[in-house]
Amino acid sequence: xxxxxxxxxREALRAFAADHRCDAAEVGQAERTTAQKALDGLGLxxxxxxxxxxxxxxxxxxxxxxxxxxxxxxxxxxxxLLAPEVLRLLAAAGRHAxxxxxxxxxxxxxxxxxxxxxEADHVAWDAEGAESALWIGDDGTVRALDLGGPAxxxxxxxxxxxxxxxxxDSVLGRLDPEQLHAWRAWALVMVSSELVGAAASFVEQxxxxxxxxxxxxxxxxxxxxxxxxxxxxxxxxxxxxxATRYAAWCLDHADPDTALAAARVAKAEVDVSAVEAVYAGMxxxxxxxxxxxxxxxxxxxxxxxxxxxxxxxxxxxTALALPEPGPQVVxxx
Amino acid sequence: MxxxxxxxxxxxxxxxxxxxxxxxxxxxxxxxxxxxxxxxxYAAVAGxxxxxxxxxEEYGGHGxxxxxxxxxxxxVARSGGGMNAASAIHLNIFGMHPVVVHGSEDLKRRxxxxxxxxxxxxxxxxxxxxxxxxxxxxxxxxxxxxxHYVIDGRKVWISKAVESEKILLLTRTTRVGEVARxxxxxxxxxxxxxxxxxxIRPIAKMGRNAVTSNEVFIDALRVPVADRVGEEGEGFxxxxxxxxxxxxxxxxxxxxxxRVALERAVKYGNEREVFGRPIGMNQGLQFPLADSLARxxxxxxxxxxxxxxxxxxxxxxxEANTAKYLCxxxxxxxxxxxxxxxxxxxxxxxxxxxxxxxxxxLLKIAPISQEMVLNYLGSHTLGLPRSx
Numbered sequence: 029x030x031x032x033x034x035x036x037x038r039e040a041l042r043a044f045a046a047d048h049r050c051d052a053a054e055v056g057q058a059e060r061t062t063a064q065k066a067l068d069g070l071g072l073x074x075x076x077x078x079x080x081x082x083x084x085x086x087x088x089x090x091x092x093x094x095x096x097x098x099x100x101x102x103x104x105x106x107x108x109l110l111a112p113e114v115l116r117l118l119a120a121a122g123r124h125a126x127x128x129x130x131x132x133x134x135x136x137x138x139x140x141x142x143x144x145x146x147e148a149d150h151v152a153w154d155a156e157g158a159e160s161a162l163w164i165g166d167d168g169t170v171r172a173l174d175l176g177g178p179a180x181x182x183x184x185x186x187x188x189x190x191x192x193x194x195x196x197d198s199v200l201g202r203l204d205p206e207q208l209h210a211w212r213a214w215a216l217v218m219v220s221s222e223l224v225g226a227a228a229s230f231v232e233q234x235x236x237x238x239x240x241x242x243x244x245x246x247x248x249x250x251x252x253x254x255x256x257x258x259x260x261x262x263x264x265x266x267x268x269x270x271a272t273r274y275a276a277w278c279l280d281h282a283d284p285d286t287a288l289a290a291a292r293v294a295k296a297e298v299d300v301s302a303v304e305a306v307y308a309g310m311x312x313x314x315x316x317x318x319x320x321x322x323x324x325x326x327x328x329x330x331x332x333x334x335x336x337x338x339x340x341x342x343x344x345x346t347a348l349a350l351p352e353p354g355p356q357v358v359x360x361x
Numbered sequence: 362m363x364x365x366x367x368x369x370x371x372x373x374x375x376x377x378x379x380x381x382x383x384x385x386x387x388x389x390x391x392x393x394x395x396x397x398x399x400x401x402x403y404a405a406v407a408g409x410x411x412x413x414x415x416x417x418e419e420y421g422g423h424g425x426x427x428x429x430x431x432x433x434x435x436x437v438a439r440s441g442g443g444m445n446a447a448s449a450i451h452l453n454i455f456g457m458h459p460v461v462v463h464g465s466e467d468l469k470r471r472x473x474x475x476x477x478x479x480x481x482x483x484x485x486x487x488x489x490x491x492x493x494x495x496x497x498x499x500x501x502x503x504x505x506x507x508x509h510y511v512i513d514g515r516k517v518w519i520s521k522a523v524e525s526e527k528i529l530l531l532t533r534t535t536r537v538g539e540v541a542r543x544x545x546x547x548x549x550x551x552x553x554x555x556x557x558x559x560x561i562r563p564i565a566k567m568g569r570n571a572v573t574s575n576e577v578f579i580d581a582l583r584v585p586v587a588d589r590v591g592e593e594g595e596g597f598x599x600x601x602x603x604x605x606x607x608x609x610x611x612x613x614x615x616x617x618x619x620r621v622a623l624e625r626a627v628k629y630g631n632e633r634e635v636f637g638r639p640i641g642m643n644q645g646l647q648f649p650l651a652d653s654l655a656r657x658x659x660x661x662x663x664x665x666x667x668x669x670x671x672x673x674x675x676x677x678x679x680e681a682n683t684a685k686y687l688c689x690x691x692x693x694x695x696x697x698x699x700x701x702x703x704x705x706x707x708x709x710x711x712x713x714x715x716x717x718x719x720x721x722x723l724l725k726i727a728p729i730s731q732e733m734v735l736n737y738l739g740s741h742t743l744g745l746p747r748s749x
Contacts, residue, residue: 252644253648
């Protein structure tokens with residue numbers, strides 16, 4: 029995408045977020061529907077519909093970061109970035125017919141990547157405005173699941189619904205192993221990007237508060253202990269932003285295995301640093317951040333749940349500890 | 362609950378602090394720099410009658426408990442002597458415990474009074490290159506020949522071996538493949554370090570350089586049966602008795618080191634002015650020091666509880682390990698922060714905190730690593746599956 033074009037897209041998303049940011053945890057369905065319509069109206073679904081796609085992975089990651097900056101009750105990751113990318117990969121390989129429904133992604137009940145048993149307990153994640161959920165097996169098989177009623181979730185702004193096996197002919201196609209790796213890397217990067225945006229924005233807001241809030245006749249931001257806390261939080265945000273942006277670059281420029289390794293590093297870093305940064309920001313806000321009315325808990329919920337979405341840190345580190353697949357040694361005849 | 366030290370215990374603290382006042386930073390800096398054993402300090406502590414603190418009265422000691430021993434070593438470390446001072450006398454203070462409990466009357470008469478006066482220096486020979494903390498894997502072997510044993514093997518990280526006349530030496534008398542339990546078949550000796558059969562090589566190391574740490578090569582060392590501690594094959598169990606007190610003593614040394622580091626940091630923080638005010642006024646420096654104070658105080662309480670339990674004959678494994686863990690961490694953090702408070706001067710030997718930093722780091726490794734403490738707490742206290 030041309031730089032100017034991307035700037036316009038990002039500004040449109042920023043304007044949408046400013047209009048529809050949630051100031052409270054309670055969001056009515058009418059409000060959600062209106063906001064989702066407004067988001068869909070931006071046409072971001074087109075960014076990755078074709079092959080080659082209009083927008084690069086790096087551009088999409090930056091948009092996910094932008095999206096994460098405000099508390100929003102719409103679906104962007106699930107229905108705009110994660111599920112459509114599965115369909116694009118299938119179409120690119122000529123492995124599926126056009127799919128009429130608007131899907132999000134299916135995850136296991138504890139919000140991890142699906143993989144083994146499509147009959148098991150699943151939910152549709154980030155399901156506002158979604159009509160189905162895509163289940164992706166370890167062998168690359170993609171199935172469409174039907175949606176059920178709302179499922180409980182700690183991230184109050186994110187809609188999660190029950191997901192059930194569809195009709196027997198629900199198999200949409202099959203990703204080859206490279207595509208599966210590429211998609212998982214893509215999903216990790218997009219989720220990480222959203223969390224980076226959330227952490228960065230929250231630290232900025234708490235820094236602004238430290239400038240305004242006065243105690244003992246001076247702004248609390250003049251106290252070293254507060255300054256250092258915010259400086260540490262800024263470093264933490266920078267660490268996860270850098271790791272995530274590098275992983276996004278790998279999606280555009282490296283092979284799927286390298287991209288997956290970089291995405292795992294990014295998510296592992298985000299799982300720790302984004303949460304720490306939000307903790308630091310909450311400490312700076314003091315008592316006000318402990319109230320229901322304050323938006324702090326919306327950010328806290330997003331990063332805390334986010335740190336477990338797709339894979340947890342322990343699984344990521346375990347995967348990263350495994351030896352890299354090396355070049356095949358061919359025996360001389 | 363009673364948090365008050367007894368009058369005698371308070372006296373120990375004050376007297377020891379007074380006795381060591383003359384051994385200043387210059388003294389310890391010189392000893393550390395020159396890798397020279399602190400003879401004058403050792404003589405002063407011996408002269409004050411402190412070395413036999415826990416040795417029974419009938420063998421020339423004071424017969425006091427581990428509480429008093431930890432107070433003594435804490436004060437010694439806190440005097441500014443740090444681990445150089447503590448390690449110089451550590452073994453005299455409680456190291457003879459297996460001999461006191463399990464040694465023959467003859468062995469006790471021959472050795473304990475001399476340890477109490479300081480005339481006899483002893484080192485502790487357990488760890489080996491191939492064994493480390495996994496003690497049952499030691500291979501140093503004692504072969505019986507009539508009324509003697511002949512010992513061959515190799516020990517490593519033997520503190521004070523260069524300065525010692527005798528070694529409390531753990532050997533195998535039955536090979537590990539031939540015993541029912543891996544902890545069987547080990548035998549303990551208290552015997553002469555006969556230089557004709559023992560080669561001692563100091564290890565170049567990061568700190569605590571006034572007291573050597575050595576590799577010890579033992580070649581056909583003949584040891585009379587009379588130098589055996591207790592029964593053949595029971596040596597490992599004799600050592601177990603001493604593990605908890607050992608942890609408490611090390612905890613006390615770490616605590617003393619942390620205290621002196623913190624004192625120096627506070628002094629410097631009050632004196633040193635930058636940007637027209639004492640640097641201690643900066644929260645960035647003040648808070649870490651206040652945090653260290655809180656952590657040292659908390660660690661001290663666990664240590665006091667552990668020594669109280671031991672002296673009252675109660676189980677104390679959990680508390681002894683926890684005390685070692687918390688004191689080592691709090692002590693090291695205090696030393697690290699003291700160094701940071703001193704800025705560039707912290708890196709200069711002149712201000713002593715660099716020496717404390719190097720020594721405090723040791724206590725996160727010795728006598729057991731922090732990780733092994735967590736292993737103990739995880740499996741023995743929490744009841745989780747043993748992971749190693």
